[in-house]
Amino acid sequence: MTAPFIEVRDLHKRFAPSLSLGDKIAARLGARVETRAVHAVDGVDLRVERGETLGLVGESGCGKSTVGRMISGIMTPTSGTVRLEDKPVRVAGAKADTRVQMIFQDPFASLDPRMRVGDIVAEGPLAHGLVDKAGLDDYVAGHLRRAGFDPALADRFPHQFSGGQRQRIAIARALAMQPDVLVCDEPVASLDVSIQAQIINLFMQLRRDLSITLIFISHDLTLVRYIADRVAIMYLGRIVETGPADAVFETPKHPYTQGLLDSVPKLVLDDDEIVTLRPIVGEIPSPLAPPAGCRFNPRCPLAIDRCREETPPLRPFGGGHDVACHLAE
Ligand code: SF4
Numbered sequence: 001m002t003a004p005f006i007e008v009r010d011l012h013k014r015f016a017p018s019l020s021l022g023d024k025i026a027a028r029l030g031a032r033v034e035t036r037a038v039h040a041v042d043g044v045d046l047r048v049e050r051g052e053t054l055g056l057v058g059e060s061g062c063g064k065s066t067v068g069r070m071i072s073g074i075m076t077p078t079s080g081t082v083r084l085e086d087k088p089v090r091v092a093g094a095k096a097d098t099r100v101q102m103i104f105q106d107p108f109a110s111l112d113p114r115m116r117v118g119d120i121v122a123e124g125p126l127a128h129g130l131v132d133k134a135g136l137d138d139y140v141a142g143h144l145r146r147a148g149f150d151p152a153l154a155d156r157f158p159h160q161f162s163g164g165q166r167q168r169i170a171i172a173r174a175l176a177m178q179p180d181v182l183v184c185d186e187p188v189a190s191l192d193v194s195i196q197a198q199i200i201n202l203f204m205q206l207r208r209d210l211s212i213t214l215i216f217i218s219h220d221l222t223l224v225r226y227i228a229d230r231v232a233i234m235y236l237g238r239i240v241e242t243g244p245a246d247a248v249f250e251t252p253k254h255p256y257t258q259g260l261l262d263s264v265p266k267l268v269l270d271d272d273e274i275v276t277l278r279p280i281v282g283e284i285p286s287p288l289a290p291p292a293g294c295r296f297n298p299r300c301p302l303a304i305d306r307c308r309e310e311t312p313p314l315r316p317f318g319g320g321h322d323v324a325c326h327l328a329e
Contacts, residue, residue, distance in 0.1 A: 003086040004047040005213060006071065006181065011080035013041040013066050017288075038287045040066045042237035044080070045314075048230075050180075053207060053214040055228030055245065057221060057260070059284050063237040065185050068217045072102040072183045084181065098128055101174035105186035107166035111158040117144070117169050118154035125176045140176065147172035148202055164195035171202065181213045182206075188223070200227060221264050225249050230320070233257050236287060236295040239314060243321030253323040255300045256280070294326070302327055 014037040041063045048054045056064045069075035071082050073089045082089045089097050104110040111120055121140045125131045131139040141151035149168040158166055167187060174182060184203065188196040204227065206212050218224050224231060225245060232242040233256065241254040252258045259280035282299040285291055291298050297307040306326055314322040 005050040005085060006048040007083045008044060008046040009081045011041055011044040011070060012078045013070060014039050014078045036288050040237055040287055044239055046232060048213060050213055051211045052230060053216055053228045055224035055231045056215060056217045057224050057231060058234035059219060061284055062234040064217045064234050068183045068185050068215060071215060072100045073097050074102060098177045099179055100181040100183060101177050101179040102183045103170055103174055103187045105189050107163055107170050110170055111166060113159055116155050116157060120169060121173050121176050130178060143172045143176040146175055163191050167199055183215045185217045221260055236284060236290050240324045247319060247321045253317060253328045254325045255302055256296050
C-alpha cells in the first residue's frame, strides 16, 4: 500500500500536571508526591490524501487541537509519528517544516500587535529564504490579495481591523509560507456568522486554486459537514468514528456521533415536524481519570458490561468507514 500524503500513527500526548507550591516543597524535602499525567491524545491514527479536507470533530477537551498542533509540528508528541509524503514533519534539532502551517481560532492573540500587517506576512518567508528583499513587497501584496485583504492597508497594525480581517491576515501569513497543508483550529469560532461564511468560502477557494490539503478542526458539525470530504470524530483523546463525510453524517454508527448529530438544531423543518433535541447526557470525564473500557460508557445509553471492561478498537465497516464500538453492528 502506498503511503498517504499525511500519515499519523499511534500518536500520544501526555501533559505532566504542574505541582502546587506545597507539593513542590514536599518533593524537595524528599517526600513522594503522587502526580497523574493528563493523557490528552491516546493512540490516534489518521491518513489524509493530497488535496483532501479532513474534519476533526469533538467536544472541548477531546484532544483535537492537540492533534492539530502535533501534525503542524509546533508540539512534540510523547510518542508516535506524523509523516508528510513519508518524511517526518518534525525532526529534532532541524528547522520547522514550513509545508504545514497552522491557523488559530483567535486572530487577536495569534498576531503580534506591535508589527505592521506587511511585516507579519513577510517575516516567515524572509527567514526561510522563500523570497528576497527585492521581491518582498509584491510577494506580500500577492498573498494578502489571495486572502481577500487589501494590500494598500499593509502598513497598519492588526488592532485596526475587525476579527474577520485579522483572520485574513493570519491566512495570508500562512499562505506566504507556501504550505501544502493548512491545519485550521476552530478558525471561524470567534467570528460573526456572516463573516464565518466568507472565511469558509475563502478556504474552499484556496483548496480549489492551490490544491491545499486542509485539516479542519471544529466542534461545529454543520460547518464540518459543509467543508469536509472525510471526518474523524474524537472523544477523550481517541478517534471513535472516521470515514467519508456522507457516510458518517448519513449513517453514524457510534453512539457518540449519533448523540452529537441529535444535539444539532435543524434549520429547515417539515411543516408539522416537532423536533426535540436530544443532547448527550453528562459531561466529558476528566482526562486525568478516564473511564475504563470504552471511554464513552458513562454517557452511552447502550452501554453493557463489556463496555466497562474492554476498550473497543476501531473496526472497518466498509468504504473507509471505521467505528470503535462493541455494538456498532
Ligand atoms: Fe456505547 Fe459500549 Fe459502544 Fe462504547 S462500546 S459506544 S459504551 S455501546
